[in-house]
Amino acid sequence: MAERAEHAGAILNIDLSAIQCNYRILQRLAGKARCAGVLKANAYGLGANEVATALSAVGCTHFFVAHLDEGLALRPHVPESTRIFVLHGPPVDTEMEFVRHRLTPVLNSLPQVVGWQRTAHTLNRRLPAILQVDTGMSRLGLSKSEVQTLLLEPDPLRGIDLQYLMSHLACAEQTGHPMNQAQLAAFTALRKGLPPCPASFANSSGIFLGPDYHFDLVRPGAALYGISPSIDSANNPMQPVVRLQGRIIQTRYLGTGDRVGYSLTYQASGPCCIATIAVGYADGWLRAFSNRGAVLIGGTRAPIVGNVSMDTVTVDATEADPALLHPGMLVDLIAPDQPVDVVAAQAGTIGYEILTGLGNRYRRQYVGVPMQVNATRTYQPACEPTN
């Protein structure tokens, strides 16, 4: 990361108080269900430790990561009593590391269940875990027939202190999709066959499907980070979290017919001003943005022209205020007026991929309240959905 802001080719501003607001919005929607925070992939690229500290300060006590190593890295940054759940479950023969660092696995397969039971037997005590069942996404979790196999055992959950039965929705951002109800029905049916325990079903979008989907614990990730929970991103109720600003390093004037960038894929149709910005595909500004989308210069759209390079992107800044076009000035790539979902769509992808792909050459600046882990004070931002 660039040590000094003025050295940086781009500045990634992350608003921790907006993440806290989004947490409160989701917790309020989830009603009686507890609201966890999903911090996998370095909190979707935004910094797991910083986000965990911000969320802990507003009362979040349950975090999810994907990998064991993410859990180990997070452990020292959250209060002792905070629960850390590892979505992938234990890699083979790592169970004791979970126990030692108080990480709770999500058990996704019969071998993972058996491994956890063996560890419990060795330690002669019951060990906490989430059990994931597959309700139609065919990705992780015990299938219906594996659940039946498990239930043939005389004591199927021997040694396991079952914290939650869990499943994951495949199409939750499409509110009317019939798969949502089908998965809910499958989950409810599987739940009836198992000993009573709390349940967890909804990701960000699932929370917006209504109370039937909330159960006891909801697991939002994307919405905390300002990504729209619905495919209709024009009505995003979440607060924007990320502002990405790239620096102008050079400007030049082109005449009719002049061409721009690798493979000369853009040709000027008249006199224009090209600005070169110090952000490229090595920074996660995808090559798919070549000749697509725009940056904002003082609020004015400057379309991306030519192919995106490794370290730079070129924009047509003809319409922008010339006073804003000096080398060193910053333009907006992601901003409240150009949200990450809109940007992502221009490259044919989703906001999740843009955020998790953000590079590590940026200067990262956290705005919002500075906070300490174990803070007893609870920060109370005024937060309402932005719509």
Ligand SMILES: *Cc1c(COP(=O)(O)O)cnc(C)c1O
């Ligand atoms: C990533 C993930 C989540 C969070 O999903 P969002 O759509 O980002 O809210 C929740 N549950 C599971 C199992 C996940 O893998």
